[in-house]
Amino acid sequence: MRKFVYLSLLIYAYNVSAQETDATNTSAFQLDDKGLNFSFNEGDYEFNINGFIQPSMSFEKTKGQESISKFNAKRTFFMVSGKAAKEKISFLIQTDFSLSQPLLDAWIAYQPYSWLTLTGGQKQSFLNNREMIYREDKLQFTDRSRVSQLYNRTGREFGLFIETKFGEKFGIAPQLAITSGDGRNSFGSDSRDSDLGGLKIGGRLDIYPLGYFTPNNDKYTADLAHEKTIKVLAGVAASKNKGVSNAVGEGHGDFLFYDTNGKTNLVDYSQVFSDILIKYKGFSFLAEYANASVSNINMTFIDETATTILAPQQISNYLVVGDSYSLQAGYVTTKGLSFDVRYENTQPEFKTNNNSLLPDANSFTFGITKYVKQNNIKIQAALTTVDYNIGESATLGEIVVQIGF
Numbered sequence: 001m002r003k004f005v006y007l008s009l010l011i012y013a014y015n016v017s018a019q020e021t022d023a024t025n026t027s028a029f030q031l032d033d034k035g036l037n038f039s040f041n042e043g044d045y046e047f048n049i050n051g052f053i054q055p056s057m058s059f060e061k062t063k064g065q066e067s068i069s070k071f072n073a074k075r076t077f078f079m080v081s082g083k084a085a086k087e088k089i090s091f092l093i094q095t096d097f098s099l100s101q102p103l104l105d106a107w108i109a110y111q112p113y114s115w116l117t118l119t120g121g122q123k124q125s126f127l128n129n130r131e132m133i134y135r136e137d138k139l140q141f142t143d144r145s146r147v148s149q150l151y152n153r154t155g156r157e158f159g160l161f162i163e164t165k166f167g168e169k170f171g172i173a174p175q176l177a178i179t180s181g182d183g184r185n186s187f188g189s190d191s192r193d194s195d196l197g198g199l200k201i202g203g204r205l206d207i208y209p210l211g212y213f214t215p216n217n218d219k220y221t222a223d224l225a226h227e228k229t230i231k232v233l234a235g236v237a238a239s240k241n242k243g244v245s246n247a248v249g250e251g252h253g254d255f256l257f258y259d260t261n262g263k264t265n266l267v268d269y270s271q272v273f274s275d276i277l278i279k280y281k282g283f284s285f286l287a288e289y290a291n292a293s294v295s296n297i298n299m300t301f302i303d304e305t306a307t308t309i310l311a312p313q314q315i316s317n318y319l320v321v322g323d324s325y326s327l328q329a330g331y332v333t334t335k336g337l338s339f340d341v342r343y344e345n346t347q348p349e350f351k352t353n354n355n356s357l358l359p360d361a362n363s364f365t366f367g368i369t370k371y372v373k374q375n376n377i378k379i380q381a382a383l384t385t386v387d388y389n390i391g392e393s394a395t396l397g398e399i400v401v402q403i404g405f
Contacts (some may be wrong), residue, residue, distance in 0.1 A: 011384045031376045035079075035405050044085045051078040052079045052137045052376075052404035063396045066241045067394075071148070073098050074400060076138055088112060096136075101185060104156055119201050121159040122184050126175050127202040127239045128155050131221065131276035131326075138220035138375055140284075142382040142398040147343050148181075148327040150358055151271065151290050153250040156184040157200070170206030182240045183250030196252040197266050202239025208232065220348055221286050222319065222340075223279040225373055233277040244269040247357055248320050255318050257310060267318060268296045282333065288326045292358075293349070294319055311352035322348040322358045328365075336371035351389070360389035376404035 027040045037230050056074040059346040061067040076097045082092035094105035094312030107121030130154040131148045144147075166172050202386020209234050214225040218233055240248040243266035245256055252377035259265035275288040300310040315321060324347060330340030342365040348356040384396040385387070 011301060027257055031373055031404055033404075038276050040254075045083070047080075047082040048084075049080055050405060051076075053077075054137070054400050054402050056142070056398055056400040057393070058396070058398040060394065063392055074091065077137065085138050092393065095287065103175055104154060104184065107161075109383055110376040115159075115165050117163045119163070120159075122156055122158045123161055123178065124155050124159070125177060126204045127157075127179075127200075127237050127271070127273075128152050128276060129237075129273040129290055129326075130233075130235060131288065132219050137402060137404060140221040140340050140369075141342065141365060142284075142380045143311065144402040145288075145326045145328070145342060145345065145365075146361075146363055146386070147288060147324045149294060149321055150248075150324065150346060151273075152248055154184060155250075158182075158184060158252070159200075160181055167208075169211050170371045171203075171206075171212050171343050173206040173208075175204045175206070177203065177239075179188075181244065181249060182252040183246065193253070196245050196264075197241070200241040200249065202271075204235060204237035206233060206235040206345045210235070217279065218277070220375060221284055221328065222330055222338055222369075222375075223282050223284045224332060224371065225279075226282045226332070226334065227279045228281070230278065230280045234275070236272075236274045238272045239270065241271075242377060243267070244319065247318065260299060260301070260306050262304045262306055265296075265300055267294045267300060267315070269320070282328070283331050285329045286327075290324045291328075292319070292321050294321055313353045316348055316350050316356040316358065318352050319358070320358045321350075323355075330367075332369075332371070336374075336377025338367075338369040338371065340367040340369065341365065354390060376402075377401050 011035050031038045034048050036048065044181050053076050057071050058215055059067055059069045064200050077094065078097065079092065079094045081092040088111045089108065091108045091225040092105050094104040096104055104275065107119050107123045109119040109299055111117045123251055124133065124183045129148060129151065131145055132152050157179040159177060162176045164174050179200045180195055182195055186374065210230060212233045214227060217225040217227065245252045245266055248255045249269050257265050257267060272291045273288065290374040293313055297315060302308050302310050324345060326342065326344045328340065328342035332338040335399040344363045346361050348360055350356060351360050361396055363384055363386040364382040365382055367380065369378055369380045371378045380400045382398050386394045
């Protein structure tokens with residue numbers, strides 16, 4: 001009888017322990033940004049595994065040339081993230097295995113207050129235009145705009161990022177970043193491939209004059225949340241990169257300049273972006289302006305012997321310099337069908353230089369998207385025409401299927 005009582009008590013204690021464990025530790029899988037989520041100690045600690053894939057079909061036809069067709073995995077993202085609520089720490093490791101160098105993000109963040117976040121590591125920078133702040137699975141079209149692609153590469157940088165957010169009915173979000181100035185993987189592939197130039201310092205100021213968007217609805221252009229009242233997000237970002245050797249300052253060693261003594265003398269590169277995003281009942285409008293310029297260019301030579309001086313307009317052969325803007329609008333129905341249009345104009349600083357990395361061109365894009373499960377499962381199609389001032393033209397078409405997990 002005594003053994004039976006002991007056994008009953010053990011079974012009871014086990015059941016109580018199991019119930020408490022079930023209540024404090026949970027696991028779940030959803031087709032959203034959390035994916036496979038493990039929660040411990042009543043949410044004090046979380047660990048997430050998620051990602052997305054984008055199979056695509058595309059074609060490109062340039063006037064006077066044969067068309068090019070492709071079928072590939074446009075993007076294959078895999079992410080691991082987590083947070084410790086009491087310690088106010090979070091982290092993210094994000095990769096894209098469609099790239100030869102797959103590591104995109106690797107950072108750890110500390111949030112001592114609800115209005116302040118400090119992040120160190122490799123991160124998608126907020127110093128770029130608005131669309132470049134959005135992750136690749138949250139784009140309104142099948143691909144980023146030409147403005148985004150010409151002034152940026154992946155948009156990731158290595159450094160320290162400070163983000164703040166204040167207000168409710170009138171929101172303001174000042175942000176500051178100090179980075180290596182060489183983009184991602186800034187320290188090269190080995191110890192002999194050292195960083196070049198100095199640091200990149202910049203900031204962004206975002207203003208929400210009519211209050212903040214529905215949670216997470218400011219993380220992409222389309223108005224999937226169908227804002228009940230008009231919401232506006234206006235921002236400006238500026239940065240200066242001390243000594244660049246990459247076309248947009250996201251790399252190093254692509255070219256070198258020298259002074260009269262044959263020593264390396266890299267020019268400084270500045271970027272300024274301004275943008276405004278408006279959303280209301282499924283309608284969205286995004287306008288972006290971009291400007292890039294150089295300084296510290298006097299008495300700069302393109303050879304180590306200092307015999308060939310860099311002519312002013314030659315700098316556009318090496319760096320993206322000039323002004324551009326992009327206008328895009330769209331409407332998402334309550335059933336998840338979206339119709340979107342985009343117009344872009346790029347103006348190089350030296351229009352007479354046909355070798356400029358920033359072309360003198362106009363482009364139109366028309367897109368259709370079917371959101372099956374919000375932004376996690378969607379089918380997108382887009383057609384773009386580009387007209388260059390030199391008389392050439394190109395047509396690009398693409399269909400992308402996205403599945404997030």
